[in-house]
Amino acid sequence: MTMFNRRQALVVGAGAAAMAAFGASTGTAFAANDSEEQIKKFTGGKTAAQGRIKLDLPEIAENGNTVPMTVTVESPMTEQSYVASVLILADGNPRAGVATFHFSPASGVAEANTRIRLASTQNIVAVAKMNDGSFFTASKQVKVTIGGCGG
């Protein structure tokens, strides 16, 4: 970028590590809750593969108290191949659990929507259990801002 910034960077770079009036992160939650245990319980310790799941969530929530979410899992939804259930977790809420949706071939499509409450910026994780015992997962970060200065 501009010379101004480079020069500033050089001057400040050396001293930057020294001061720390504050601790580390305050903005983002780093899976402080039981989300990992819940996933292990849901999958029985099996590894969930990436893919097949679409999580429709805003990048930035307009209102953290009611964030619209739609989860869709690709599947023919036949007796031979269908989505059995989908676990939804919020890795930064005091309690990770959001919902578990159950499906059958009669569902036609594996899609569900709801509104969720998010305490702060965090990842929403979906894990889908297929009828053959395999698992898929996807996640998306949703930012919950204090709000204020666009423009």
Added chain:
Amino acid sequence: MISRRDFVQLAAATAALVPAGWSRAFAQQRLTQNELLDFPSLGNVTLVHVADIHGQLLPLLFREPSINIGVGEAKGLVPHVTGRALLDLYKIPPGSTAAYALTSEDFSALAKSYGRIGGLDRIATVLKSIRSERGDRVAFLDGGDTWQNSYTSLQSKGQDMVDCMALLKPDAMTGHWEFTLGTERVKELVGKLGFPFLAQNIRDTEWNEPAFKPMTMIERGGVKIAVIGQAFPYTPIANPRWMMPDWSFGIREEDLAASVEKARRDGAGLVVLLSHNGFDVDRKLATRVRGIDVILTAHTHDALPDVVKVGKTLLVASGSHGKFVSRLDLDVRDGEVKAFRFKLIPVFADAIAPDAEMAAKIKAVRAPHEAMLKETVGRTDTLLYRRGNFNGTLDDLICEAIVAERDAEIALSPGFRWGNSLLPGQEITREDIYNATAITYPATYRVTMSGARLKEVLEDVADNLFNPDPYYQQGGDMVRVGGVSYTIDIANPMGNRISDLTLRATGKPLEAGRDYTVAGWASVAEGAEGPPIWDVVMNHIGKQGVVAPRESSHVRVVGG
């Protein structure tokens, strides 16, 4: 570009030496309207675009940013190239008219030579000229942020802008600050516009149904053109949600893709996105939503002298405050853009003749307020400007006013990108202050806030600006601070960018657990109380008489 080399060299050599009046006459003589409008026409469609006028009916001075840092994939790319680097990139001679219009380099000196830019009456002249030449090939599109942020637009609730823009007969518009007029007023104005207000990305919160027309189909030069509107996706987050409680925004990529497909099915030969996403968001969007021929960008106020091509999509950035009119000629055949030619036309107010009809209209809407707006409240001995990622002298002055008038330890001022610049020695009028502060939620609040909370606020806004994924950015600049200094490491993740917060009065580090008196304005929370910010700033300047804020160094930037 617009300047001839010989003119440029001479102008650069004389700019600082020649008295302003003499030099202005010189600029006027040599930089002609014909030269500015000269454009070898091409093809069967001409798109004309303006955006981010922010209520400015008159020509003004506006210094472009010297610091506009790009992160993630946008790092080092336009529009995140400023000053001398931008001149080098586009081979623009320093000291030229283009250098003055597009960068902050030598701004004060060049402003004396080249004068004010913009004015809706000059824009009218440009538009009429293009229309007379290109006839039914022309589509004129307004990218929004048109109806707010001047005194008369605030006082008339957007009516002055609506009435003046009506004379330009836009084919469509979209919006952002428009929504801060509140749901009812927006509906009222949109209902009487006579052209569509487009926003494919706004739904009503109750039934999730489209709140605005998503798209319009117009025929120009024998080509069916689909114009899809995209309002600023984060309006209810960056601005007060309580003013638009029934509307939900967002980027809504999949809905947009569906609109593009529908447009093609309906026979569109050209698909245009009239966007208020911001440039980096649009650049990412162009890689993810196929089939958009042109994105007319807005929101981030970038002025680029050439289009940016992303795959097959052309991105246009038309600047702000009426400084520029973009003209994009397209040869559209078989549902494809076969060729194009572009010019970012700088609206030099001394060179382009005002359109008489528009000038009369502007005079009429301003007449009841003209005398008050021209009243002087003080003088500045240094350049006052706002644009830049971290601070500007105008916001430093506003923060100083807040600290003094509201008896606070710390001041916060929003990172808005609009407001005019003032040259050293210039009188400060009431209008100048309104141009930097006129919003519908102006209360200058005063609260106590812990050091930890203040850090959270700064971290939050920093991530809105520097999240490496543009879809998580909101497009303003960093919140301005008074009374504190800090270091920001842009490359760090959210929550870890701000350090070294220091109370400047004592030189001591801010304590996480201590409460501080913090005053600011433009709170998005409902019920904020306090005097309007323009009164606070005018009172302060009135007491000082002469102000002279210097370039401050209380924000240290690392990792840019």
